[in-house]
Amino acid sequence: MWSSNKESSGSGGGSGSGGGSSSRSSSSREVCSSSNSFLFSKAPNRRTMEEVWKDINYTTKLHDQERSNSRLPINLSSSSSSSCNTTPYAGLRLRGMILQDFLAGPLNQPISKPTQLGPPLASIPPTVLSLRSSLEFNFDARSHQDINAQEASTTSTVTATASPVSSIHLFSFCPNKRMPESPQGAIGGEGSNKRMIRNRESAARSRARKQAYTNGLELEVAHLLQENAKLKKQHDELCLAMTAQIPTKNTLRRSSSSPF
């Protein structure tokens, strides 16, 4: 799902951000294409999902080493375009948090303010910024005005509410379509991810069941109507045949009689 997403966004990314974003149905896809075009023009359009996740793993390692030093308040608009071409990871780290920490947040770390989670995904390679931007858009945008202003123009069609929401709710809102498979052991939110997938499958089964039932009923109704019509016709024919025969019953017939 994600790799096809990449290719479609890669082809749409160069064509223009506004058109690309408004024509897509899924918010993550349109944000991906728009952020792609906005932040870097000829960025890795053909990145496969595996490469993206490898980068995330790489940034986990980077981040673990430099965690204490990375309290950089980042102005994304200025740093992104320059940093993405040179050091995509260092420049985009915001407030020392990356995707994994954010996702692990609800389970491992007590997060005090939602705004802390605001710029968590900065160290992720740009192609996955779609996640971040849709997440961020959901937060109270007080502290990220430039970012949001920038994102707002490109994600105008994202149907996100501005009210502050819990991180878990965001986590489930973030990918509108199915989430990609998480890499081995990298994300703490894998448990709820699996649960979501199971839930979705169950919902799909339920819908299929419902539709199969109504179709089965419709077919049965059609079949029964047909049979009914056929039987009625047969009945009418028999009645006709019966009434046609009745007069002949009362006529006398000569039959052999006994000699005495």
Place this chain on the structure above:
Amino acid sequence: MSSDPLVLGQVVGDVLDPFARSVPLRILYKSKPVINGSEFRPSAVASKPRVDVGGEDLRISYTLVMVDPDAPNPSNPTLREYLHWLVTDIPATTDANFGQEIVCYEGPQPRAGIHRMVFVLFQQLGRDTVFAPSVRHNFSTRNFARQNNLGLPVAAAFFNCQRESGSGGRRIRN
């Protein structure tokens, strides 16, 4: 999108390959006919149903298979498929009582979730050509048909079954 309940309910796919119906099949549990996608509770299907097979030639034999592809749990069907009933050598235009019940009828007793119970009818090449498996679970209708030269099904039907006190596949609260 196909409007065939067998396709919509994923029976064609999980259990069967696409086929064309050629023989009428009527299944009745205590005079209630099985309509594709309808629901029966375990109490209603505890004893074997009456299965009327159509066709024209009495010499043609059919095999009836009844499986549960959602055993033990539709979200985790590790025992797919569970064989509930296997009757062979059913002559055309008769019913299952005239056949050989080589795996006796076992009423469905689903523990979790809503299970599909699938009936499949195959045409046999000759009599006494079909053999029963050793265990009921992890049965494969496709492999069974292939091993016994049954080809594609000639008829199929399914119904849904959940446990007696179930409320739509929800987990039991303890």
